[in-house]
Amino acid sequence: MVHGGAGAMDNIKDNKTAVRYLESIRRVLEHGREILTLGGSALQAVETCASLLEDDPIFNAGCGSVLNEEGKVEMDAAIMDGRNLSAGAVAAVDNISNPIQLARFVMTESEHVMLISEGAIRFAEHCGMDRAPENYFYTPDRIEQFNKARLKHKVMLDHDDTENDSEDQKYGTIGAIARDSDGNLAAATSTGGIVNKRMGRVGDSPIIGAGVYADNETCAVSATGYGEDFMRSVIAKTISDFIYMKGMNAEQATQAGIQYLTDKVNGRGGVIVIDKLGNCASGFTTKKMIHGWIEQGGHAVVRF
Numbered sequence: 196m197v198h199g200g201a202g203a204m205d206n207i208k209d210n211k212t213a214v215r216y217l218e219s220i221r222r223v224l225e226h227g228r229e230i231l232t233l234g235g236s237a238l239q240a241v242e243t244c245a246s247l248l249e250d251d252p253i254f255n256a257g258c259g260s261v262l263n264e265e266g267k268v269e270m271d272a273a274i275m276d277g278r279n280l281s282a283g284a285v286a287a288v289d290n291i292s293n294p295i296q297l298a299r300f301v302m303t304e305s306e307h308v309m310l311i312s313e314g315a316i317r318f319a320e321h322c323g324m325d326r327a328p329e330n331y332f333y334t335p336d337r338i339e340q341f342n343k344a345r346l347k348h349k350v351m352l353d354h355d356d357t358e359n360d361s362e363d364q365k366y367g368t369i370g371a372i373a374r375d376s377d378g379n380l381a382a383a384t385s386t387g388g389i390v391n392k393r394m395g396r397v398g399d400s401p402i403i404g405a406g407v408y409a410d411n412e413t414c415a416v417s418a419t420g421y422g423e424d425f426m427r428s429v430i431a432k433t434i435s436d437f438i439y440m441k442g443m444n445a446e447q448a449t450q451a452g453i454q455y456l457t458d459k460v461n462g463r464g465g466v467i468v469i470d471k472l473g474n475c476a477s478g479f480t481t482k483k484m485i486h487g488w489i490e491q492g493g494h495a496v497v498r499f
């Protein structure tokens with residue numbers, strides 16, 4: 196399963212724009228299918244799918260990330276391996292074209308779970324990752340979106356849901372989750388965060404248990420939405436706990452998680468979930484969420 200962010204998406208009025216989003220999601224899903232069919236692991240599949248989405252400038256991750264209050268890109272990402280709960284995360288990084296790959300290095304090449312800012316960048320260099328030039332990340336749409344948010348003195352979700360801001364609703368955070376034929380689960384989430392955010396603000400995406408979670412005994416989860424809501428409700432781990440403690444399946448746990456998110460913090464956003472048996476589910480409190488899935492090797496389904 197993959198997602199490309201949640202929100203109102205009123206900007207996606209014309210067919211051409213909608214097709215552009217859905218085709219990108221479909222292409223990435225098929226790529227993930229190929230990896231898994233050729234015997235690749237769930238971890239490989241989510242890292243590759245997340246990297247492809249980071250490379251696509253229509254999404255709010257990697258190239259095309261939203262801008263913070265300084266007009267700069269600061270990205271967060273995390274990856275988790277359901278086999279042993281190992282995880283890697285980076286926060287507030289710039290000039291790294293694929294933060295999800297750096298998160299994977301943190302997981303596999305360091306003894307830590309999360310590195311931030313300058314320390315994460317130094318670690319990227321240590322791992323031999325190239326630094327991308329600043330202009331790689333900026334798109335004209337992002338600059339326009341940032342200027343509008345700044346004029347209104349507000350921070351907002353990339354696909355902001357407020358009626359008055361419908362013209363600003365473009366692009367989105369990305370996530371990928373997978374189950375391979377050995378029954379292993381993995382999850383990855385990557386984002387530029389929210390528009391006009393404070394410098395140094397870290398959202399839910401790199402927080403294990405909030406924006407991402409994977410445990411072979413329960414499920415894999417990737418979230419998108421207002422990070423602050425997701426961090427306070429620890430939504431990804433909460434969904435996993437519904438399975439672990441109450442024996443729910445993906446659909447039941449997702450509905451229970453969305454209910455919890457709403458009741459506790461009136462949270463705005465959504466989640467994609469695959470349970471240990473490979474059942475796929477999604478839920479969101481926003482009007483829409485760009486996402487897609489291939490369940491049990493069947494047809495790819497993509498939708499808002």
Ligand code: ASP
Pocket residue numbers: 200201255352353354367368386387388389397398399400406418419420421422423
């Ligand atoms: N969850 C992300 C954040 O708060 C934003 C998003 O999903 O679009 O950083």
